[in-house]
Amino acid sequence: MTAAQASWDLDAALQSVDGDRELLVEMAELFLQDSGQLLAEIGQAIQTGDAAALHRSAHTLKGSVSNFVAREARETALQLEMMGRSGDLTGAPARFNALITEMQRVETDLSEFARAT
Amino acid sequence: MKVLLAEDEAIARLKMEKILTKWGYEVVSAKDGPAAWAILRGPDPPSLAILDWMMPKLDGVAVSRIVRKRTGYPYTYLIMLTARGGHEDAFLAIEAGVDDYLVKPVDPEHLRSRLNIAHRVLDLHEQLSNTREQMRASSAEGPIPGLLNRESILAALERELLRTRRGGTPVGVLMAELDRFRNVSETHGRTGASAVLAEVGRRLRSALRATDSLGCLGDGEFLIVAAECHPGQAAPLAERLRLRVSAEPICVTLQDGETEEISVTMSLGTFDVQRDADTDSAILLSEVQKAMQQAKRDGFDRVCAVGAPSKDAVPLLVTA
Numbered sequence: 001m002t003a004a005q006a007s008w009d010l011d012a013a014l015q016s017v018d019g020d021r022e023l024l025v026e027m028a029e030l031f032l033q034d035s036g037q038l039l040a041e042i043g044q045a046i047q048t049g050d051a052a053a054l055h056r057s058a059h060t061l062k063g064s065v066s067n068f069v070a071r072e073a074r075e076t077a078l079q080l081e082m083m084g085r086s087g088d089l090t091g092a093p094a095r096f097n098a099l100i101t102e103m104q105r106v107e108t109d110l111s112e113f114a115r116a117t
Numbered sequence: 118m119k120v121l122l123a124e125d126e127a128i129a130r131l132k133m134e135k136i137l138t139k140w141g142y143e144v145v146s147a148k149d150g151p152a153a154w155a156i157l158r159g160p161d162p163p164s165l166a167i168l169d170w171m172m173p174k175l176d177g178v179a180v181s182r183i184v185r186k187r188t189g190y191p192y193t194y195l196i197m198l199t200a201r202g203g204h205e206d207a208f209l210a211i212e213a214g215v216d217d218y219l220v221k222p223v224d225p226e227h228l229r230s231r232l233n234i235a236h237r238v239l240d241l242h243e244q245l246s247n248t249r250e251q252m253r254a255s256s257a258e259g260p261i262p263g264l265l266n267r268e269s270i271l272a273a274l275e276r277e278l279l280r281t282r283r284g285g286t287p288v289g290v291l292m293a294e295l296d297r298f299r300n301v302s303e304t305h306g307r308t309g310a311s312a313v314l315a316e317v318g319r320r321l322r323s324a325l326r327a328t329d330s331l332g333c334l335g336d337g338e339f340l341i342v343a344a345e346c347h348p349g350q351a352a353p354l355a356e357r358l359r360l361r362v363s364a365e366p367i368c369v370t371l372q373d374g375e376t377e378e379i380s381v382t383m384s385l386g387t388f389d390v391q392r393d394a395d396t397d398s399a400i401l402l403s404e405v406q407k408a409m410q411q412a413k414r415d416g417f418d419r420v421c422a423v424g425a426p427s428k429d430a431v432p433l434l435v436t437a
Contacts, residue, residue: 016132018225023135027128034127059171063126063200066222 007105009069010113016069025117027067028110038064039103042080046092054092055084061099065106073102118236119143119163123153123180124198125172129221133167136225140232150175157184157193164191164239165232169198169221170210178213185214192242194235198223261318261333270332270340274398277330277342281390289346291355292405293321293385295362296417298337301379305371310336312369313379317362324361351387352422359383359420382418384409389422 017023038061045053062077076099083092120142124130130146137144145163147153150172156162157180166184168177177197184193197210197218207218216238217231265273277288295301295317302310314337321331321339330342343354359382366378386408388401404423412421 016222016224018136018139020135020139023132026135027132030128030131056173059200060126063221064128066200067128067132069222 007070007072007102007109008065009071012069013067016067021117025114028114031064031068032107032111032114035061035064035103035107039100042099043096045084046089046096049089051084051087051089053084054089055081058084065103068106068110070102070106073099073106076102118165119145119161121145121147121153121156121163121166121168123147123150123166123172123177124169125149126169129169133223136228140229149173150177150180153180154183158187158190162190162193165194165196165235167196167198168215171200177215178210181210181213181215191246192239194239196231196235261314263322263331264318264339265330265332267332267334270330270334270342271398273330273332274340274342274402277344278390278398278401280344286345287347288390289341289343289351289354290388290390290401290405291341291343291351291358291385292334292387292402292409293339293341293355293358293383294409294413295337296382296384296413298381301381302336305369305377305379308372309369309377309379313367313381316367316369317381317383320361320364321358324358346389348389348391351389352420355385355387355420355422359385359418363418384412384417385420386410386412387420387422 013024014021017027038057041057042054042061045051045057058077058081062074062081065073065077076095079095080092080099083089083095118141120137122130122133122137122144124133124146125148130148134144134146145156147156151174153166153168153172154175157166166180168180170177172180181195181197184195195215195217197207197215198221199207199210199218200221210218217234219228219231264270274290277286280286281288295313298310298313301313305313314333317339318331318333321341325331325341325343328344330344332340334340341354341358343351346354363380363382366380368376368378370376386405388405388408390401408421408423412419415421
């Protein structure tokens, strides 16, 4: 896999933890534990049309993927956060599908990183 | 150094905890605003806090506002974390009282330099409060506004006695005590007692010349050193002070907001020091104290003089 295809930026993420690879692995493991729950909360908020809950849960997931400089996932989560904030959830299901796909890529990459380290 | 880390997002919290610990900080973590506030107002609170803006229940801005509103705590340096591209407005955070803000994800080098600023500011705050404490301790003013403390009034007495020994300038020494002052404290509490002492201090001062020294020896106990006070003048001066203090009741506002009028009287002892007198301050103070106690034994609210005036006493020169 080339750098352009990676769902996250290892170098930038490493820099953000002061070069502590072990800590980054620990963070990745925590992410893999929690990410399913975070996604489920976003899905539920969209399903029930709860804009405030979407705003909050998308913000949390955005923060979570930011730790790994996963730009694509972060951008998609930000769009959902903004939709939750504006109260207009029209495009939310489509963005949510895109988020699920991207999150799968991030999870695969991060579990590979955790295993390899 | 202890630092509070308030961050609801688990991965960012883990990351910051580890990095700060590696840098030698003792990290106390909170997952939301109320938990952060509980730590900041708890025993031995950290003086440095890193607060995430968006937190459940109480956000970082709200926590900053509460911290800045409180009084009686040492300064807390607040660093706010904001999300990049978010709608959070840094100015709002600054207006809420934060000292600094950083955009997430936080770059460690950046954080480290900002923490250096925090240390510099906290060091300055500590120096400032130490200096203020020292000034308060070394201030010549005692617990009553405008009055010298015990140490300073005794120093003033020594200075005047030295003048007497050198140049023969007579000096009058007056010791005064409020009658049954303990009753005032017991009935009206510390607030009432302090207000009474402040007013008595004002009344005494207003009846003295600028060259006279007035100080507080203890609770309700005063010492007056009247410079160039000729033999026989100390007792009339004491009488004037006695009348001034008890002239009218003292109106005080108590802690519960009630106002009350408190009547006080004062017993005084005086000692005229002449050029040929024994001018050792310890003996002098003991003599004047005996005189004051005699005034109390005689029924309070009066003056008792020792150090009988010599035959060449001059007319009263003391004016209010």
